[in-house]
Amino acid sequence: MTKRNTIVAGLVAASLSIGVAVQAAEEKEQELKASDVPAAVQKAAEDQAKGGKILRWEKEGANYEAVVEKKSGKQVGIKMNADGKVLSKHNESKEHQEKKY
Numbered sequence: 001m002t003k004r005n006t007i008v009a010g011l012v013a014a015s016l017s018i019g020v021a022v023q024a025a026e027e028k029e030q031e032l033k034a035s036d037v038p039a040a041v042q043k044a045a046e047d048q049a050k051g052g053k054i055l056r057w058e059k060e061g062a063n064y065e066a067v068v069e070k071k072s073g074k075q076v077g078i079k080m081n082a083d084g085k086v087l088s089k090h091n092e093s094k095e096h097q098e099k100k101y
Contacts, residue, residue, distance in 0.1 A: 029065075032057040037064055044084035052076075067092050 034042065037057050045054055045066035052070040059065075065079045075092035 029058045029060050032059050032064075038082055038084070040084035041066075041080050041082065044080050044086060045078055048078050048086060048089075063087060 034054070034057060041064045045068065049066070049068045049070075052068045055067045055069050055075065057064065057066055060079070063079055063081055065077050068076050068078060070076060077090045077092040079087045079089070081087060
């Protein structure tokens with residue numbers, strides 16, 4: 001029984017450590033001016049925006065994120081590497097609601 005409790009305690013500690021690391025990574029987001037974003041990244045974001053408006057730029061580690069407001073009013077985050085390759089897309093409104101809590 002003691003071995004099982006030790007394993008459970010270790011798993012809980014590991015889970016908490018991962019959560020703290022993810023939060024620290026998110027806090028490293030830095031807002032940028034469009035002029036500080038590589039041309040390839042800007043072009044890729046404009047292509048992905050499809051007529052929407054780029055509201056702001058963020059840098060997360062080595063990657064860039066364009067926050068785009070679509071014609072529908074929905075805000076989408078588009079994460080790209082420095083070469084303009086799209087890495088992921090997510091609902092930006094949902095992300096900011098989660099951060100408030």
